[in-house]
Amino acid sequence: MTKTEWTLYIIQAANGHLYTGITTDLERRLKQHQNHTGGARFFHTSDAEKVVYQEQHPDRSSASRREAAIKKLSRQQKLNLIGNPSDHV
Structure with missing residues (x-):
């Protein structure tokens, strides 16, 4: 039996907000968020970028x-984790 690897991800929305989730297929999940087909309600107010x-x-x-x-992290802590906070303000 093959073990499935999981990906933790953070997606930036068009309004600058950050969404955190997990998946086994990041490309598919991003498309779901962008196309509003099974993606999170989070992206109904601002598109996944x-x-x-x-x-x-x-x-x-x-x-x-x-x-x-x-x-549980603050926005600033998430930006620090991402690495380039000035690009995401």
Whole structure:
């Protein structure tokens, strides 16, 4: 049995807000968010623009724990994690 790798991601919306999630297929998930086909309601008010951060995890459990930790961060802490805060203001 093949183990599925999970990706934690942060997507920047057109209004500058950041969305954090997990998936096994980042390209498919970004398209879902952009096309409003199974994506998060978060993007109903502002379109998903681009993935600004991602990290790989060996299983869903570790990806979910990391997602929860990132969601608790302040906006500034998330921008610091992404790496180029001046590009995302």
